[in-house]
Amino acid sequence: MKFFFTIFSITLFYTTGFSQNNAFIISGKVTSSETKMPLQGASVFAENTTFGTATDAEGNFKLWLPAGGYDIVITFTGHTTESKRITSSEKNENLYFEIRQREKEMESVSIVSTNEVKDGWNKYGNFFEEQFIGKTANSSQCNILNKEVLKFFFSKKRNRLKITSSEPLQIENKALGYTIKYALDSFTHEYATQVSLYTGYPLFEEMIPASEAQKSAWDSARYYAYNGSILHFMRSLYRKELKEQGFEIQFVVKTNEKDNAITLKDFYGAMNYQRDDSTQTVEVRPNQKDVGIIYTKEDPADAFIKDNPGELPGFQFSILSFLPGESIIIEQNGYYFEQNDLTIHEYWTWEKVADLLPYDYTGF
Numbered sequence: 001m002k003f004f005f006t007i008f009s010i011t012l013f014y015t016t017g018f019s020q021n022n023a024f025i026i027s028g029k030v031t032s033s034e035t036k037m038p039l040q041g042a043s044v045f046a047e048n049t050t051f052g053t054a055t056d057a058e059g060n061f062k063l064w065l066p067a068g069g070y071d072i073v074i075t076f077t078g079h080t081t082e083s084k085r086i087t088s089s090e091k092n093e094n095l096y097f098e099i100r101q102r103e104k105e106m107e108s109v110s111i112v113s114t115n116e117v118k119d120g121w122n123k124y125g126n127f128f129e130e131q132f133i134g135k136t137a138n139s140s141q142c143n144i145l146n147k148e149v150l151k152f153f154f155s156k157k158r159n160r161l162k163i164t165s166s167e168p169l170q171i172e173n174k175a176l177g178y179t180i181k182y183a184l185d186s187f188t189h190e191y192a193t194q195v196s197l198y199t200g201y202p203l204f205e206e207m208i209p210a211s212e213a214q215k216s217a218w219d220s221a222r223y224y225a226y227n228g229s230i231l232h233f234m235r236s237l238y239r240k241e242l243k244e245q246g247f248e249i250q251f252v253v254k255t256n257e258k259d260n261a262i263t264l265k266d267f268y269g270a271m272n273y274q275r276d277d278s279t280q281t282v283e284v285r286p287n288q289k290d291v292g293i294i295y296t297k298e299d300p301a302d303a304f305i306k307d308n309p310g311e312l313p314g315f316q317f318s319i320l321s322f323l324p325g326e327s328i329i330i331e332q333n334g335y336y337f338e339q340n341d342l343t344i345h346e347y348w349t350w351e352k353v354a355d356l357l358p359y360d361y362t363g364f
Contacts, residue, residue, distance in 0.1 A: 024088040027062040028095030030055050030074055039076050039099070046070040047083065049358045050204045066360055067280070068333025073201045078102055081183060081201065085337060089279040120152025120163075128152075128163055131196040132187060134352035135303055138175035138225065142354045145170040150184075163187040169200075173354060176225060177207045177218035180353070204358040219363055225355045226364055228295035228316050230348050235334040238282045242267050246297035251288035252319060261292055272327075285327035293318045293348075304350050319345040333359050 030042040038059025045052030046065055055061045063072075067088040072095070074082045079099045086092050117123055125147065133139045149167040154160070165184040172179055180202050187198040209215035226232050228246070236245040249270065251262040264270045271284040271291075295316040305311055321343040322328070330336045 023064045023066055024092065025062060025064055026072065026086060026092040026095060027060070028093070028097065030059045030061065030076070030097045030099065032079075033098045033100040036098075039079075042074055042076040042099075045073055045203050046359070047073050047201050047203070048356075049360045050206060051360065052203055066333060068359065069281075069331030069335040069337065070359065071201075073203075074099060075183065075201075083201070087279070087281070087331060089281070115153045115155050117152040117154050121147055121150065124152050124154075124161060124163070125150075127161075127189075128187065131189060132198060132353055133171075134350070134354040135307065136301060136351060136355055137303070138173065138221065139352070139354035141175035142171060142173045145172055159191045161187075161189040161191070171353065174207075175354065176221050176357070177209065177214075178358075179205045179207060180356075181205075182353070202353075202356065222357060222361065222363055225351075226357055226361060228298050228347075229351065229355070229357065230318075230344065231334045231357060231359070231361070232364075233293055233295075234330050234336050237271070237273075237284065238330045238332060238334065240268060240273070246295055248294040248296065250292035250294065251286070252290040252292045253288060262288070280332050282330045283327050284330065285325070286322055289322045289324050291320045291322065293320060295347075300347060301350075304347065307350075316347045318348040321345065335359055 028044075030039045030044070031037060032039055038055070038057070040055055040057045040059065042055040042059070042061075043052060044055065044061045044063060046063070047070065049065075049070065051063060051065055053061050053063045065088070069085065069087040071083045072086050074097045076099060079101055082097050082099050084095065084097070086095075128150070129139075129144070133142050133144070146167065146169065149165050149169065151164050151166065153162040153164075155162070163184070164186055169182045169184055170179070171182055182200050182202045185199040185201075187196070189196045207218075209218060232245065233242075233247055236242050236247055242249065249264050249267045251264065251270065252259050253262060254260070271286050274283045275281075276283070295318075296314075298316055299313050300308075300311060300316050305313065311317075323341045326341050328336050328338065328342060336342075
């Protein structure tokens with residue numbers, strides 16, 4: 001996920017109810033690759049959280065974060081976006097970011113032809129919202145405020161739709177009470193396989209409730225969105241609370257072109273669970289690459305059943321596909337890496353941006 005965000009004040013810090021005694025500090029400097037000069041007002045934030053700040057006149061920044069792991073993102077108008085993975089178990093002082101001007105990059109690119117669709121939103125806007133925002137109950141209360149920044153490209157040769165954004169998408173989620181600034185790196189849909197992929201950097205900001213009733217409604221909606229989510233699963237796996245939290249694990253293996261589920265008696269043994277107390281992280285390397293995740297405390301949404309005839313009620317079923325023999329490492333806040341080494345299938349792919357929560361969500 002990636003995001004672009006410019007702030008003109010010296011510092012900005014979003015708080016979501018954590019004590020600075022339970023926080024760690026990152027600090028560093030942002031400069032221009034071309035001029036080597038400091039960049040004032042560059043945005044520095046932890047991806048998929050509500051925590052961000054901006055660089056001062058000398059390009060310096062300082063940011064407080066709750067314990068855990070994050071991707072720190074640096075953005076500045078007209079420049080490329082840079083990111084770096086950090087964790088509270090390491091030293092995170094004197095980080096240095098040097099970012100390039102986007103125009104300089106484009107000079108070396110020879111554009112032979114373009115497949116841009118002139119009336120892109122009218123042709124593909126609804127489809128994009130379904131694939132990006134989602135089709136859940138929450139998606140009906142989400143709105144992209146600056147649709148005009150989206151550009152649509154269709155390749156007949158590849159039978160592929162690609163969507164980019166010249167500026168961060170400004171998304172208002174009235175269901176969960178967040179505004180999201182989401183720098184869409186790219187969105188692609190392969191019509192041959194019916195697979196949509198998108199990457200970007202989101203930054204959340206909590207809306208101010210108009211009343212106690214609205215605050216209560218948002219709290220309930222966030223709690224419901226959290227339950228059964230991949231964030232909920234990763235935190236439960238980290239804490240060895242899968243069964244208590246309503247999760248079960250199976251291995252999914254293909255025999256004679258048919259998927260078969262293998263029931264597991266020892267979830268943590270099958271995942272080769274290893275905790276490192278020195279870094280406060282957990283590493284898992286499953287014995288099979290396809291891991292079925294069953295969440296037993298909620299039925300699938302009615303809209304999901306309607307879109308997926310044949311799906312069984314009574315539980316939500318998702319699949320995590322690992323690279324063969326590879327592991328992931330989970331931080332205490334539910335952040336995991338390398339995220340590109342995991343492919344998500346089934347129910348979790350149905351819940352998209354409209355049901356996304358920041359890593360600093362703690363209302364459970």
